[in-house]
Amino acid sequence: MERNKKGRFTKRNYTAWRQKKVQNDHDYCVKSDSKPDIKCVEGESWKVGRRLVEWEVLFENLRYCKNCRLGPVTLSVNTIRGELQKGLSGYLYVECQNCCFVNSAAYGKTHRTSKNQGMPCFAVNTKLGTAMIDSLGGPRRVNNMLATLNLKTVSETNLKKMEKRAGVVLEKVSTESANAAADEAFRLEMESVAEKESLEVQASMSGLVEELGVCPMPDSSPALMMSFHDNMNANEDDTDDESRPSEEDDLNCTGNDVSLSVETPLSCNAFRTPTDTRKPLPVPVLTPQSDRKTDQQIKKAKVRLLPKFPCQTRSGMSVAVDTAWHKRGFDSLTSHTFFMTTGKSRQPKKVVKTIVSHRTCGVCNWWRRKRPGQKVRPHACVRNHRGSARAMEATSGVKGVKELLAEGIPVEYLEGDGDNTLISRLKTDLGVSMKKRFDKNHVVKNFTKGLYKLKSEKGVKLSKTVISHLEKCLKYTFSKNQGDQIGMEENLKAIVPHQFGDHSLCNARFCGYKRKPGSSYTHRSLPYKTSLQDSNLRQKLQQLFDPIIYNAGHYIDLGSSQQCEHANKEVTLRAPKSHQYGNSSCIDYLVHATAAFINEGRHYISKKLLLFFTYTCLLDLLT
Template identity: 25%
Template sequence: MPSIRNHKGRFSGIKSVKKITKLIVDRVQQNTKNNNRVSDHSYATFCNPVTPTEDITASTLTDDDLTYIPPDLVPLSHCRLVTELDTLANQLKSCRECTIPLHLHDAKGVRCYGLTGIVYIICKNSSCQTLNRIKLGKVHFGREKKGVGIFDVNTKAATGMIHAGIGETQLNNFLSSLNVHCIDAKTLKIRENEAGSVLENQAIMSQQRHLQMEILNSTTEDQTESRSGICISTDTCWQKKGSGRSYNSLSGVSTLIGKTTGKVVNHKVRISNCRICERAKGRGILPRQHKCRKNWSGSAKGMEPDMVVEMLKELDEEGVILSEVVGDDDSTGFDRAKRLMPNSKMEKISDRNHIKHSIISKLHELKPKHKELTGMVCDAIVKNFTYVVNQNVDNPSGIEDGLRASIKHIFGEHENCKETWCGYLKDKDSYIHSNLPRGKDLSSSQLRCDLEKLFIQKMVPQSKKLSNLGSSQANESFNNLIALKAPKTKHFSTSSSLNYRVSSAVLQKNEGYNYISELNTSIGLSPGNETLSRGNKLNKKREGNKNRFKSKQGKINNVNFSKRNVYKKQQWLKSKKGEHTTVRSVIILILTERLEDFATIDIEEIPAIPQADPLPLQT
């Protein structure tokens, strides 16, 4: 019998060749099985090139491979899969080689790819016996059109994960509870990058479009030469809750929102850590090629002025004229921007809500010193201050007179009051205060002295600033939206995920909930009927809430709702205080009874020791 050569070219017997060949085939199948378990799509755009050991996988098979059945198929009853019925029905019409219809009960199994998969069905025609691969959903392709394609539902799942503000763990926990096949973390990250890059581009275009609208709206308004330009508000949020003393967030987001449009015209993100770079540094190797998002190495507090300066400078370089910048009283970023842009005529405007909260905090500091300064009195003082500021816009002298009159008003002096807001001047005999305890005037001279120091000595000199306040409420609302997309209890800032989620929040703020359908169209996917329906429903709901909250009745309902919450809290505290009082009374009563019993004992006479019972004798 002639000898043949083995795989190394050496002469060997038939048994040795068969043994070595079988070993090679087993290793290839084992590697193929493990690789397919790790990633659903080894052919994707951002994946590494396919290695030679993966040449026999189903993801690289062509239509000429009519008999190969993958070893990792699972039965149809293994789990639930997302299926597009029209796509499935069209493929089951006939075999790809003959015209005989296909049936699911002839399936050999299904190979899962994320939320969906491919069903392998052999044609029942005895003369055909073709292996048909039935895709359960639509697919699209990346840069290289090869393989079975990228399933649309997996890309939409990554988009929905960003939109809903959840991560891979939460998504797969939800899917597994429904017995739906889970998506591998690496596959989900690839699909997230696919959708996220488009999200960032669309967010930039949306900001540019609304910036032009803001400029157009500002030019149509009546403006003086000193106030020509757009008015914007700015605020910053961090992705970690501050403890009140320590602020060490690894990321921060700052935004600029136009006054007339209420839309985001620019935003910046600062990230001080990158997971890939940190892991490579810990191993002592160079990091692999990636899109590093780290762009900050300073403190968390220093992020805000740096981002504000960059955004204002970008607008100035684009030729946008800025008239007013609304923000909190921290003017570090504004002063730095003014030094870099000496020709700019922009002015720093304080935020109305920050001023109000500053007054509230100072009143709470005075509470321990004055028994008369209750919560009801604090609310009345803040309410009067708000009325004075809102009714005297661009009127510094009115601010000064109003602050002096409001302090005297609550202490029963009405010579500086006006009939437009003081009820005492309208009915002196029966007038009582509607927002003070028992409707009576305040009487503490020390409290009056402290209030005059706060409002007359400190606030009156700032009357010009108080007469021209702005609002950054739109920025605060946007910060809450970012907190929904990227919760502070989760860590997304060491990868590109935070940037994608901020871009998602920008699009939702500017374009509404239908931005998801527009994103799908840009990627090359179907917009989705239910996606459009849900987006239209939420847009209609948001517009209704906006109009309701702006109305007078809506504001009254909001105030009443706040009062009810305060009343419930007070009642709860009273009930808890009553419980503590009851327990204390019971303890005192028990101790008193014990003391009375103890008082009846004669402590002068020593009692005799009682006789002990004799022990029984053991026999």
């Protein structure tokens, strides 16, 4: 009996079996000109199955023989001696016809993860790991796809290594994209708020001097305002005096006219050219071509002036926040939180921060279960949350806001559901007072839940048609009264009486009975197109609307976190809730892949990752 590599007893001679599996085609540590040993790879296995071949790389490696330096090396059926496959790529062993030396030629691009240590990694394998994170969703699905395409399958251990290698790069790409989106969103939102402030101030100003482009500020002192208007009136009088001709000019003109009409002898001076008493024009100064400012330079100058005049009413940007758990309920072991831009920044809604929380670590759990009492081996532990799953949302929110503040991007408004735990935690832990915008969809959804709960009560007759109609009325009221608290309260108070035929509180803007008082009115969305009659139902509905009417001031500035819901949906497509991904960093890669996809689009894999790998390879060559 002998132990295998996992420490279990086995009947197989593990040492001899391991030696058979060793493939030593040549020595990577010591340079040798001897012919490599290819007994382990020679054969006709290269004729079976399909390969992903990059012809440019293969022909570049066969440009000359590594022994005799003659070339190119002929590639034919008779010169191929074997193949060493490495995932989806590998090495082809081709014999030189001049010196019979067997050359190993890689038929795929390679890169290194460290500085000239170990064998290089094939780029196609790293991209396969990226595809497993972004699209395929696990080693088994990857091998099922490869088997369908008649490509060589890859062991799950190697696939996890490819996933980790690609996941580290993907996290960096996602972080850089989120930072750029946060900077852009903060700048655009502050410019938008400053522009609105300028328009409001301009509308409130009076006495604008268009020639000078100046006017007194609205909060100026009365003495300054009177002095300014007096000077303006005096300037207008002076202008009128200068433009009116003088009496002497009139007399001279009259005398000249009279003298011309009388027949008098003309003197010689009458035929002289009149002298020009006007002042000479200044000589134009030609500016050199280098000193002339182009439109682009003027635009840059304006951009430089913007930070000098920031907005006065706002100090931070608005972000939408939402947390999702990877298991239904509050006993989940993993959660993720998205911070996304809102419609206030005048740009597509993008991810500015992602936070993933783990309550457990798979490696630590294995050591506690299998090796109790022993010290856990050093590893990258993913556990970063100690507490209940319910507290994950507030903890992740505080962590995200803190990181944004450290990056120089303050946050002033949070848009999300009605949970105010995050607001209180921010004030307690960071000393920051945040403002909350309720999500319109969450408010309507909670109201609809209350209606269905009321429907299930005994003795209450409430159909789905009435529920959908009340939900529609509430949405209309929220949409049409943004920024108008009085109008919001009046319309909310009129919703319930309107359904029962009482139009005393209705507004003609929403009620057809008020618009056409003389005609018969029918409820098009209620059952039988008539008013409701149940007094008990009216009392119950009024009790349901009273809290909404009381908090009408909170609903005049509603936000939306539907972009976060969309991001959560994208995560579930990559990490279904029926599977557990929270024991390792796999879920981190999946969340960052979702963020990169939302910010950069589907082509982020081919563009961003390719640039990053190229940059890494260049650094390795230079160092």
